[in-house]
Amino acid sequence: MDKADNKIPGIGNWILKKLLNEDEFSEKSGDINEVYFQLLATDGKINAVLWFWREVLKNIPMIISNKIAASIAMFKDYLKIAVRNITRNRIYSLLNILGLSTGIAGCILILLYVKYEFSFDTYHENADRIYRVIMEFPDYYEGTNLWAGTCGPLAKTMVEEYPEVVTAGRFEMMDEVLISYGSKKFMENLVMFADPEIFEVFSFELLEGDPVKVLEDPYSIIISEDMAEKYFGNADPLGKILSFKMEYDFTVKGILKNVPENSHFRMDFIIPFQTHKTISGVPFSNWYQSGLYTYFLLREGAQPDELEAKLPALLNKYWDGRGKPEDKFHLQPLKKIHLHSNVLREIQTNNDIRYIWLLIAIAVLIIFIACFNYMNLATARSFQRAKEIGVRKIVGAQRKQLVRQFFGESYILTICGFVFGVFLVYLFLPAFNGFVERELSINPANFSDIYLWILGIILLVGLLAGSYPAFFITSFKPIVVLRGGIKGSAGGKILRNVLVTSKFAVSIILIICTIVIQKQISYIKDKDIGLDKDRIVTIFLHDNQARDKIDVIKDELTQNTDILSVASSRHLLFKGMSQINADWPGKADKDDFLPIYINQVDHNFIEVYGIEISSGRNFSKDFASDASGAFLLNESAVKMLDFENPVGRDFLVSGHFGQGEGKIVGIMKDFHFQPMNLEIEPIQLFLDEKSANRYLSIKIKGENVSRALEFIESKISEFSPDYPFEYTFFGEIFDRVYKTDQKLGQIMSVFSGIAIFVACLGLLGLSSFTAEQRMKEIGIRKALGASFDRIVILLSKEFSKWIIAANIISIPVAYFIMNRWLENYAYRVEITPVLFLFGAFAVIFIALITVSFHSVRAAITKTVNSLRYE
Amino acid sequence: MNLMSRSEEIMLLTILKLKENAYGVSIREQIKNDSGKEWSFASIYQPLDKLTRKGFVRKLKGEPTPERGGKRKYYYEITEQGKSALLDIKKASENFWSGIPEIAGK
Numbered sequence: 001m002d003k004a005d006n007k008i009p010g011i012g013n014w015i016l017k018k019l020l021n022e023d024e025f026s027e028k029s030g031d032i033n034e035v036y037f038q039l040l041a042t043d044g045k046i047n048a049v050l051w052f053w054r055e056v057l058k059n060i061p062m063i064i065s066n067k068i069a070a071s072i073a074m075f076k077d078y079l080k081i082a083v084r085n086i087t088r089n090r091i092y093s094l095l096n097i098l099g100l101s102t103g104i105a106g107c108i109l110i111l112l113y114v115k116y117e118f119s120f121d122t123y124h125e126n127a128d129r130i131y132r133v134i135m136e137f138p139d140y141y142e143g144t145n146l147w148a149g150t151c152g153p154l155a156k157t158m159v160e161e162y163p164e165v166v167t168a169g170r171f172e173m174m175d176e177v178l179i180s181y182g183s184k185k186f187m188e189n190l191v192m193f194a195d196p197e198i199f200e201v202f203s204f205e206l207l208e209g210d211p212v213k214v215l216e217d218p219y220s221i222i223i224s225e226d227m228a229e230k231y232f233g234n235a236d237p238l239g240k241i242l243s244f245k246m247e248y249d250f251t252v253k254g255i256l257k258n259v260p261e262n263s264h265f266r267m268d269f270i271i272p273f274q275t276h277k278t279i280s281g282v283p284f285s286n287w288y289q290s291g292l293y294t295y296f297l298l299r300e301g302a303q304p305d306e307l308e309a310k311l312p313a314l315l316n317k318y319w320d321g322r323g324k325p326e327d328k329f330h331l332q333p334l335k336k337i338h339l340h341s342n343v344l345r346e347i348q349t350n351n352d353i354r355y356i357w358l359l360i361a362i363a364v365l366i367i368f369i370a371c372f373n374y375m376n377l378a379t380a381r382s383f384q385r386a387k388e389i390g391v392r393k394i395v396g397a398q399r400k401q402l403v404r405q406f407f408g409e410s411y412i413l414t415i416c417g418f419v420f421g422v423f424l425v426y427l428f429l430p431a432f433n434g435f436v437e438r439e440l441s442i443n444p445a446n447f448s449d450i451y452l453w454i455l456g457i458i459l460l461v462g463l464l465a466g467s468y469p470a471f472f473i474t475s476f477k478p479i480v481v482l483r484g485g486i487k488g489s490a491g492g493k494i495l496r497n498v499l500v501t502s503k504f505a506v507s508i509i510l511i512i513c514t515i516v517i518q519k520q521i522s523y524i525k526d527k528d529i530g531l532d533k534d535r536i537v538t539i540f541l542h543d544n545q546a547r548d549k550i551d552v553i554k555d556e557l558t559q560n561t562d563i564l565s566v567a568s569s570r571h572l573l574f575k576g577m578s579q580i581n582a583d584w585p586g587k588a589d590k591d592d593f594l595p596i597y598i599n600q601v602d603h604n605f606i607e608v609y610g611i612e613i614s615s616g617r618n619f620s621k622d623f624a625s626d627a628s629g630a631f632l633l634n635e636s637a638v639k640m641l642d643f644e645n646p647v648g649r650d651f652l653v654s655g656h657f658g659q660g661e662g663k664i665v666g667i668m669k670d671f672h673f674q675p676m677n678l679e680i681e682p683i684q685l686f687l688d689e690k691s692a693n694r695y696l697s698i699k700i701k702g703e704n705v706s707r708a709l710e711f712i713e714s715k716i717s718e719f720s721p722d723y724p725f726e727y728t729f730f731g732e733i734f735d736r737v738y739k740t741d742q743k744l745g746q747i748m749s750v751f752s753g754i755a756i757f758v759a760c761l762g763l764l765g766l767s768s769f770t771a772e773q774r775m776k777e778i779g780i781r782k783a784l785g786a787s788f789d790r791i792v793i794l795l796s797k798e799f800s801k802w803i804i805a806a807n808i809i810s811i812p813v814a815y816f817i818m819n820r821w822l823e824n825y826a827y828r829v830e831i832t833p834v835l836f837l838f839g840a841f842a843v844i845f846i847a848l849i850t851v852s853f854h855s856v857r858a859a860i861t862k863t864v865n866s867l868r869y870e
Numbered sequence: 871m872n873l874m875s876r877s878e879e880i881m882l883l884t885i886l887k888l889k890e891n892a893y894g895v896s897i898r899e900q901i902k903n904d905s906g907k908e909w910s911f912a913s914i915y916q917p918l919d920k921l922t923r924k925g926f927v928r929k930l931k932g933e934p935t936p937e938r939g940g941k942r943k944y945y946y947e948i949t950e951q952g953k954s955a956l957l958d959i960k961k962a963s964e965n966f967w968s969g970i971p972e973i974a975g976k
Contacts, residue, residue, distance in 0.1 A: 013939075023944070030934075030941035031894035031911060037937045058912040066919070 099761040103370025104421030106754040110363035120338035130334035146343035152284030168296030169197030192267035193276035209254025221250035222270040265347040373762030375465040410466025504806030512814040512839040530671025532610035536730035543720040547693040562708035567604035573673040583652040597683040600691035616647040616666030629662025637682030926952030
């Protein structure tokens with residue numbers, strides 16, 4: 001028989017070879033080969049081949065189960081060894097896990113928040129096709145103003161004129177409405193007047209009531225679940241009567257499922273829009289007044305841009321000649337409103353996408369730092385274990401095994417880090433929720449993709465970090481390693497330097513950014529806004545009877561010793577003033593839209609708020625002519641109107657917000673009455689005691705605040721007994737406007753702190769490694785007489801190189817980022833070089849401390865011991 | 871006492887019988903002679919593996935031959951542990967079989 005027949009079929013051979021290891025293959029395929037050979041002779045080829053295949057197939061299950069058992073055994077072994085290694089280097093492992101888990105926790109928290117913010121309004125079934133109409137008015141300084149309010153007829157007209165608009169509805173929100181049921185009286189802020197079409201556009205769920213019919217009756221009201229419980233407890237609210245402002249009675253016709261928190265507007269009560277006309281007396285029928293919100297549903301397949309392009313034609317057709325042809329409509333997609341929309345007259349303060357990007361950037365940075373750290377420490381550590389590896393190789397460990405071992409350790413650490421990180425998230429979530437004022441949960445069902453991402457990253461890091469020692473170190477010849485020849489190859493050193501430098505750079509950037517943001521925020525807080533904002537108590541008078549007697553109230557309040565002076569006005573600064581068209585006798589083009597805010601005030605207003613008059617005079621009782629009407633304009637107004645000698649000119653108030661005429665008696669120095677990222681806009685104060693009867697601004701001495709408040713409460717309740725007493729400090733109103741900014745600034749600081757903390761941990765580990773490596777060197781130097789501080793300097797020298805490099809990179813980057821961010825603020829802090837120095841020094845300082853710690857240890861170690869270190 | 875499985879017992883006995891010539895193919899032959907049944911290699915390797923892990927037999931490397939396509943043989947040799955385990959079984963067997971004259975024929 002020729003040689004070919006001696007061998008078992010090639011494929012079978014190949015299968016066995018793949019499944020078995022060398023020895024097993026030899027034995028088993030050899031045995032089979034032998035019998036096959038015999039069978040060839042006795043039974044012939046066909047039978048032999050048949051037998052052969054039967055044997056192979058029978059062997060396969062056993063082989064596979066053996067392999068599995070072997071793998072498990074091997075895995076358990078590695079696990080044991082890995083755990084032993086980890087516990088042997090407890091500090092290092094702890095530092096690593098701590099750093100990694102802190103980074104993970106910070107990252108997860110940020111991502112939870114970001115994801116939540118992106119989820120706003122997405123629960124509506126047709127969310128992708130819902131749009132809001134906003135208006136654009138040309139601004140007379142630069143650019144334009146965007147305004148979320150639209151006019152009454154818009155919604156219906158859009159449905160009539162454009163087939164792309166399936167349905168459209170309008171609504172308006174009212175706050176500070178007194179709702180009562182029997183003895184239960186509450187001031188409610190989420191009262192909505194809405195067209196029934198709202199239910200067609202949005203997916204608000206009615207627990208009771210038919211969306212088509214529920215708002216038919218003009219005096220019907222829908223209340224939310226929470227309100228049902230608040231006013232009626234467990235009783236059925238349907239059919240019951242709620243009193244609105246003590247004037248109107250509404251019957252509960254429907255119950256609304258609580259509007260989810262992640263909505264850009266929410267309401268507790270819904271009243272038919274037609275009733276709004278009755279109550280307010282405003283017909284909302286002209287195209288000029290724009291205070292309502294209009295939302296509509298776009299037909300499937302229709303393009304919003306095309307529709308937007310058609311809208312100016314609408315203006316031309318219906319606009320009764322008032323307003324300017326440059327005025328435009330814009331469409332905002334629903335899902336973008338919460339993060340991208342910051343126009344005038346938003347329903348609620350929205351978030352800002354820029355901050356979200358910032359936070360995401362921080363999250364990414366934190367994870368990078370944590371991972372860099374980990375890899376750094378692992379690589380550094382692996383050098384130390386070079387000897388161990390050398391010995392093991394000599395004793396016969398295969399490279400494959402060592403590689404697997406290192407990976408095993410790497411993964412165990414990273415997975416521990418991940419688990420602990422999740423635990424930290426769980427621990428800190430309540431605090432974080434309070435901080436960002438959201439109700440985030442770590443329920444994996446909702447946020448599984450975040451966890452998967454992070455898990456993926458962690459595994460990747462484990463892979464990367466483990467691969468360096470695994471592949472690189474184990475490749476060295478044992479003898480080289482044992483002789484201590486591995487102090488770090490060039491390639492390894494470069495990698496390490498890059499990692500450390502980038503870590504420093506990132507930390508510096510974060511420190512600088514945090515400082516700048518904090519400065520900006522406190523700058524805004526402390527900036528002289530041109531007003532007194534402290535010690536002013538503001539009260540809203542609901543009761544018309546009280547309003548009629550406002551003079552009496554003011555007199556009686558002023559008599560109290562705790563109270564300095566009292567002013568009254570129609571509106572409060574920072575809160576809901578309206579713009580009207582500036583007007584004066586002889587105005588050339590009456591339709592020339594010059595927007596100017598208006599507030600009707602009394603004589604004391606300027607004094608209470610400490611507003612400076614830059615020319616002319618304040619309102620004064622000494623001038624009888626004031627009583628029939630007088631104006632104070634601010635400097636911005638004068639600029640806009642381009643009046644050369646404003647003082648003494650006649651001026652007018654006309655239109656929906658009132659009638660009046662008089663002279664301009666003085667000019668006010670510009671003061672802030674709006675969020676400070678906007679320029680100061682024109683405002684006029686009109687002396688009109690009769691209209692200035694809604695708000696009281698009470699300036700108190702400030703010595704005994706509670707006593708003053710008590711007195712105020714008793715007085716107000718005397719005149720307005722039906723309404724619960726509510727007050728706000730003017731400073732609070734001001735602060736509230738900046739709350740979002742402040743909160744986000746705080747978030748930035750906290751997370752920057754985390755990032756820096758993690759970076760420091762890494763630094764600690766790294767410096768320990770460096771110190772240990774140079775123990776011998778230090779020992780020798782000490783023996784030769786080097787002093788302690790020389791040693792510290794020596795150790796620090798290496799770090800300083802990194803830090804300088806890091807600074808060079810980070811300073812321009814930080815400057816660029818902060819500049820861009822500050823561009824959004826009309827009033828901003830200066831970025832001075834001092835800031836950068838501070839950032840650099842902070843990092844140097846921290847680095848020095850960690851290095852010194854180890855230097856001290858190294859220097860104190862007895863020379864003998866360190867020389868013995870071999 | 872830990873009793874091994876029947877196949878393991880058969881293995882050990884066969885290995886003892888074959889003395890220095892106990893390897894996969896010869897073991898299979900011997901079993902065929904003694905029991906009349908042809909075992910597949912899979913069912914031989916399985917108990918052999920177990921016995922090796924338990925320490926009752928040890929594996930020794932042998933020479934490659936052309937009939938094996940140039941691959942080595944691996945011989946099996948019983949250890950002292952294996953011998954005493956076998957004797958344990960024998961003793962247990964005798965105990966089990968005693969006192970039942972109908973079948974045991976004694």
